[in-house]
Each structure stands twice: as structure tokens, then as C-alpha cells.
Amino acid sequence: MSQDPHTHDHDHSHAHSHLGDMDIRVRALQSLLVEKGYLDPAALDVIIETYEHQVGPHNGARVVARAWSEPDFFDWLLRDATAAIASMGYTGRQGEHMVAVANTPQTHHMVVCTLCSCYPWPVLGLPPVWYKSAPYRSKAVMDPRGVLADFGVRLAEEVGFRVWDSTAEVRYLVIPMRPSGTEGWTQEQLATLVTRDSMIGTGLALSPTAPVGAPA
């Protein structure tokens, strides 16, 4: 497991910025792996296209909006989230085994991975930096109320917290509470209120009076 001394020298003997060094390092890695025949550059294009443009929290928002609108789907989601979510076409890497948990007036759910960065990719896309950061990973399991405060969110003192540490290959999706004042809204309209953070548990669904696109 020893570090290569040349890498070490390189990092400190050149005047590149750190970002410049990382850029050079990743370019070198890619050319090497392609030349060795380990890597197809076309695979990289597909992976980037998938997670930059196709898979993201808009998928999860559609799942939540449907659950808010269709009681049978809500039940299915709580009973077998993997199947219910797959029925909408959202499957695959880092979402092979899904569980959905629903917020109530009594209980607020929050999802974390204290050991690394486990996150439900098919419904939420790639995790944000803060989700993978030491402050969140350390604090969420002890002081989720404090975490919410870091996000500018305050819940009544009597609301309990249920934190899910994703230590295995099960991935969790929080179903936030449906905001009042949305009676008669279409699923498409409802989905605009479902933020990424509300599906991790570090935020709430937007209120219909708040401007759409406001931070969670």
C-alpha cells in the first residue's frame, strides 16, 4: 500500500495548482488505461451522459409526486420500493435494493452513509459534495436537528428523528410530506415541489407559495 515516491515528488516539485495537477493526473490515467485496452472511451461518454443529463433528482421527484397522488402506488412503494420504482423505469447501479420511508407529522426521516458515500443513484443521481463530507457523515447520526439547522430548516420540538445509516447495499429514499395547498395539482406540478434535499431528509418539500426553484 506504499505511495509511489515519484508521485510524491511530482506533486511538490512542480508549480501546478492542485486542480491543474489533478487534471493532468486524470488525463494520464485515461490515456494509459485506453492504451492498455482496459478502458473504452465510449463507455466514459455514456456514463457521463447518463449521470449528467438523464439520471437525477427529477426521477425521485416523479416517484414522490406519484406516491402523493396514487394511494395504491404509495402503499406499493412502502412495501416494495425496488419494484415500485423499477415500474417507472428507474433501476440500476446503486439502487438495486430500494427502501422508501415516509415522513409524518410525528417523524422526520434522514438518510446518511457514515462509512462512505452510499446514495440512491437511480432516483437522486450523484450525491452532492456535502453528503459525502465529514461534517454530514459525522453529525447526522447524532444531531440531525442540528443538521437541519445547517440547512436553515426547523421542525417542532415534538417531531422525532429517524436516521437511516446506509451501511449495506440497501438504498433509502425519503418521501417528504405533501405540502398543503396542493389539492388538485397534477403529478407534473407536484414534482416541481420535490427537492433533492427533501428526498434525503435534509429539507422539506417546497410550499406552493414559495417560488419554484428556491433552495430547499
Next chain:
Amino acid sequence: MNGVHDMGGMQGFGPVRPEVDEPLFHAAWERKALAITVAMGACGQWNIDLSRSARESLPPAQYLGSSYYAIWLAGLEQLMLSRGMVGAAELQTGCSETAPCTGVRRLDGAQTAAALARGTASSRDAPGPARFAVGQRVRARQIHPTGHTRLPRYVRGHTGTIERIHGAHVFPDTRVSRPLPPFVDDAHWLYTVVFNGQDLWGSAASNGLQVSVDAWEPYLEASS
């Protein structure tokens, strides 16, 4: 391993800092690092537990001082170096100086979308009946393995309640015991075990806190 990656309940890192309008990637190299790591994850020379083990075995100061994509990159380089798939000088120059290893599977562009949509299930046939039932009280064992484990330190020795049973899944602790294929593929029952926040943290816990981990059966023992 009781490493710095096992962060639950550590203090001193400061507040969580969400970014407004956070970009998906903060530098061009992060986009490439993600894609290369995911693509090489299909090469068949390691599994997800071996790659997690490589990341958490980085020197502690390096782990804490690196962004997550930098951790991924360092872990990937380590996996390939230790298998002789690449050499240190080759990583420097980006030019191949030795013949490639045989048996390395290349994920082709044409198969990639399907591979991502399929994923890799960790569920397996059950090795026998589940030892614990929903509602049963169990204690997380007081273990400190020097290798890879997914039982966080903060629950060890504490008693909780079985809340869900997820079937049998591949057990990470033994899956890392053979670095090359064929990998060890022991399966054990996997449970969601919920703990009272006060039991874990005393008065430092948020009011009304319950915390769960997903724990394989060998992590648990019956508690009266």
C-alpha cells in the same frame, strides 16, 4: 478497521455546508474521475467491497484532506497498482511500458447503458433460516476487525431492535479476503437494526432520535 472513514459521531468538522446551485462536478477532472472509476469497476479484478477497502485504507491524513473524487481516484490507482495492472511510472507518464494484464474485462461503450441500468445485486440465496425476527432485541457485537467491515463503531456494544429483514446479502467482511477472482461470496442475513439515540449518545442526541444501521447476522448477538 477503526479508520477515519468511520465518521458517525465524530466531532469538530464544523457545520454542514450546502451549496446553492451546486454544480454536479466542481472541476473537469471530477467528471472523468467518476466515469473512469465506474467503468473500471466492471473490469472484474475487484468488487465493491475491495474498492471500499482500498479507499478506507488510504493514509488517514490523506483521506481527511481529499475531496471524494480524489479519494476514489487514489483508491482506483491503488487497486490497479497492487494487481500489477499498471505501474507507478506509467501512471506518471500516461504511457504504457509493459504488456497489459490478461483477463481484464473491458466495458464497451455499447454495453454501458445496459450495465448501468442493470447494476449489481448483492442479494443471494439464504444460507439457512434467519436467526433473528422483527421486534427482537439484539446487541451489535463489540468487534474491532483490522480489515474491512461495515459495522460502524458507534453502534458496537449497543442493543437495538430488529426492524426489517432484507434477505441474505453478500458479506463484505469476507468478500475482501481474496483480492482477485473468484471472489469469496459468503451470504448472510441482513437486518435493519434500530437504536435509541439516547443509548448511543446520551444527552448529545437530538430529542426523539432513533438511528438504524443495516447489519449482517455475524455482526449481531441475541440480547435478553
